[in-house]
Amino acid sequence: MSSTQDQSAIEDQVVKQERGKQQETTQKPTTARARSRVQGQSLREGTLQRRRGAMALYQSFRSAFVAVRANKMRSLLTSLGIIIGVAAVIMMVSTSQSNAAMINQRLSALNPDELVIRAGSASATGGVRQAQGTASTLTQSDADALATVQNVSAVSPIVTANEQIVYQSENWSTSVQGVYPSYQQINSWQLQEGTFFASTDEQSANATAVIGQTVADSLFTPLGVDPIGKVIRINSIPFTVEGVLASKGASSSFQNADDVIYIPFSAAQKQLTGSTSVSSIDVLVNNSSNMTNAQADVEARMEQLHNITNPANDDFQIQNQSTVLATAQATSQSLFALLIAVAGISLVVGGIGIMNIMLVSVTERTREIGIRIAIGARPGDVMMQFLIESLMLSALGGIVGIIIGVSGSLIISTVMSNPFALSPLAVILAFGFSVAVGVIFGFYPAQRASRLDPIVALRSE
Numbered sequence: 529m530s531s532t533q534d535q536s537a538i539e540d541q542v543v544k545q546e547r548g549k550q551q552e553t554t555q556k557p558t559t560a561r562a563r564s565r566v567q568g569q570s571l572r573e574g575t576l577q578r579r580r581g582a583m584a585l586y587q588s589f590r591s592a593f594v595a596v597r598a599n600k601m602r603s604l605l606t607s608l609g610i611i612i613g614v615a616a617v618i619m620m621v622s623t624s625q626s627n628a629a630m631i632n633q634r635l636s637a638l639n640p641d642e643l644v645i646r647a648g649s650a651s652a653t654g655g656v657r658q659a660q661g662t663a664s665t666l667t668q669s670d671a672d673a674l675a676t677v678q679n680v681s682a683v684s685p686i687v688t689a690n691e692q693i694v695y696q697s698e699n700w701s702t703s704v705q706g707v708y709p710s711y712q713q714i715n716s717w718q719l720q721e722g723t724f725f726a727s728t729d730e731q732s733a734n735a736t737a738v739i740g741q742t743v744a745d746s747l748f749t750p751l752g753v754d755p756i757g758k759v760i761r762i763n764s765i766p767f768t769v770e771g772v773l774a775s776k777g778a779s780s781s782f783q784n785a786d787d788v789i790y791i792p793f794s795a796a797q798k799q800l801t802g803s804t805s806v807s808s809i810d811v812l813v814n815n816s817s818n819m820t821n822a823q824a825d826v827e828a829r830m831e832q833l834h835n836i837t838n839p840a841n842d843d844f845q846i847q848n849q850s851t852v853l854a855t856a857q858a859t860s861q862s863l864f865a866l867l868i869a870v871a872g873i874s875l876v877v878g879g880i881g882i883m884n885i886m887l888v889s890v891t892e893r894t895r896e897i898g899i900r901i902a903i904g905a906r907p908g909d910v911m912m913q914f915l916i917e918s919l920m921l922s923a924l925g926g927i928v929g930i931i932i933g934v935s936g937s938l939i940i941s942t943v944m945s946n947p948f949a950l951s952p953l954a955v956i957l958a959f960g961f962s963v964a965v966g967v968i969f970g971f972y973p974a975q976r977a978s979r980l981d982p983i984v985a986l987r988s989e
Contacts, residue, residue, distance in 0.1 A: 591913050595889070596920055606885040607925030609878020610962045614929025615936060616874050617958040618950065620867035622937035625949040628860040639716050643811040643823055645670075645830065648843040664805035665843040668793070670833055671708075671809045677829050679822040682812040684708035685793055689800045693747065693789065694761040700746040704762055704789045706796020707810075714812040722756045722771030725792055733794040737767040741775040742787040765799050767791060823848060872961070878925065879965035886918050886973035894980060901982040911978035918970020919963060926962035930955055 596603045647665045671685035687706040692699060711717075712724045725736045739747075739755060748755045755769045776785045797803065813822040823846060830844055831837075890897070897910055934950065941948040 587909075587913075589916055591917075593920065595893075595917055596924075602885065603921060603924075606882055607878075607921050607928070609881040610875065610922050610925030610965065611878075611929040611932065613871060613875035613878045614926050614958045614962050615933035617868065617871035617961075618930060618933025618955060619936045619940065620871050621864070621954040621958075622933075622948070622950040623940055624860070624864040624867055625951065625954075626937075626941055626944075626946045628857075628864070629949050630946050631856055631860060639714065639812070641813045641816055641819065642714060643813065643819075643826060644847040645674075645809040645811065645826070646845050646847065647805075647808070648845060664803075665834070666806045666809055667804055668797075668806060670830065671806065673833055674809065674811055674826055674829060677811075677822070677825050679814050679818040679825065680811055681814040682710040682714050684711040684714055684810050685806040686711070686808045686810060687793060687796050687801050687803070687805075688807045689763075689796065691763045691800070693743065695747045695758065696751065698747045698750060700743060702740075702743055702787050702789060704791060704796065704800065705807075706793040706800070707790050708793055710812075711790065711810065714810045717776070718774040720772045720774045721754075722769070724771055725790075730792045730794055733792060733798050735765065735767045735795055735799070736770045736792065737762070738771040738773060738790045739769055740773050740786040740788045742784060743789055744772050762789065762791070763800060767795075819848065875961055875965055878962075879922070879969035882918055882921055882966055883969035883973060885921075886914060886970055887976070889917075890914065890973050890977045893977075897977055897980050898982045901980070907978035910980075911974045914974035914977045915967065915970055918974065919966045922962050922966025922970075923959075926959040929962065930959060933958070 645666065666685070668685050671683050674680060675683045684707050689704050689706075690701065691704045692701050693704075709725060709727050709730055717724070719738075720741070722738070724738055725734070728734075729736050737760065739760075744755050747760065748758070755772050758769050759766045760769060761767070773786070773790075791800075811822075811826060813819050827839075827842075827846055830846075831839065831842065834843060836842055900910060901907070934955070937950055938948060940946075
């Protein structure tokens with residue numbers, strides 16, 4: 529009896545276990561289907577939210593475009609400040625870069641290792657000091673003495689005379705400079721044809737000449753002849769042309785360095801000036817790193833030669849060519865920064881104009897805003913519409929400004945005969961700044977529109 533009961537209990541337990549397994553089997557698909565339904569519903573809701581966001585953005589763009597198009601003249605006048613600002617930035621940057629390129633091109637021929645010693649200023653009656661170079665304090669012996677200074681590799685005295693040059697039926701007034709043959713090395717002169725005069729020409733005071741490109745174009749190009757070997761008259765004295773210099777551009781005084789004739793120093797003293805004094809002395813330092821020490825040594829030697837104990841009483845001045853280059857570059861950069869600041873102010877003024885008109889637009893369209901909010905538009909949608917409208921005005925103004933700015937830059941470079949230079953980065957920054965101005969100054973009107981009470985807005989007329 530007991531064994532039969534135990535067997536029945538075991539059978540009941542097995543049946544319960546099988547039923548439990550069947551229930552688990554039937555529940556698993558149900559749970560999986562529920563999870564699938566939840567995930568599908570979440571995906572659909574996310575898709576709907578994305579579609580609604582895209583549609584809201586599209587509707588905002590469309591409404592902003594319609595509003596801008598409906599008031600064409602007002603939109604144009606609103607964007608006028610941005611147009612002028614962007615055009616001004618581009619034209620000013622282009623003009624500044626063009627001038628900087630022209631200056632660098634002209635000054636690129638200057639030797640940064642060169643020192644120029646000029647005579648001091650003379651004192652007139654009553655102790656009035658005259659301009660630099662009016663005193664005759666430099667001599668050929670000064671130049672010869674400087675050749676032994678440490679770190680100095682070449683020296684040349686310079687004597688200058690402005691003379692009328694004649695060749696057959698052509699004539700030209702130019703600067704004639706008497707120099708040593710080492711002057712070619714000091715000033716890095718290259719010859720287009722012919723040769724520079726030699727030391728034997730200096731020692732013998734030969735009447736030989738090397739002419740600049742401007743002089744060659746003025747005297748020989750109209751006649752179609754080669755200058756080499758031709759005889760020109762300088763102050764009625766015949767000189768034979770031995771060489772023609774390659775075009776260089778500007779000198780240290782920012783004048784045309786090609787409008788010059790070089791002759792041996794001894795010939796200039798003997799046949800043109802008749803003076804023992806010199807206009808200036810050019811010194812070439814052997815290395816840029818030695819420039820400071822060499823300049824100090826040259827100054828000390830000159831003070832020794834002129835018996836000067838107090839540097840404040842120096843009767844000469846030393847000009848460092850690297851300083852000239854640095855000064856020109858610093859001036860160009862300062863002018864560039866000034867022009868950019870002025871153009872930036874114009875863009876800010878244009879942004880204020882956009883904010884003003886957008887505030888007026890919000891006031892005029894109060895009822896429209898109320899209707900939009902009443903039929904389901906959220907405050908963010910209203911704010912987005914007015915931000916896009918402000919952005920659209922500034923972006924259109926930026927595009928028109930770029931067209932006007934680039935066209936104006938081309939016209940200015942053509943009229944001034946300067947090379948056209950414009951960095952694409954400047955155009956991108958100008959447009960980006962104009963867009964940023966539209967967003968920044970359009971934010972407050974857009975926020976004000978989004979915070980309107982729909983009931984109050986609907987009551988407005």
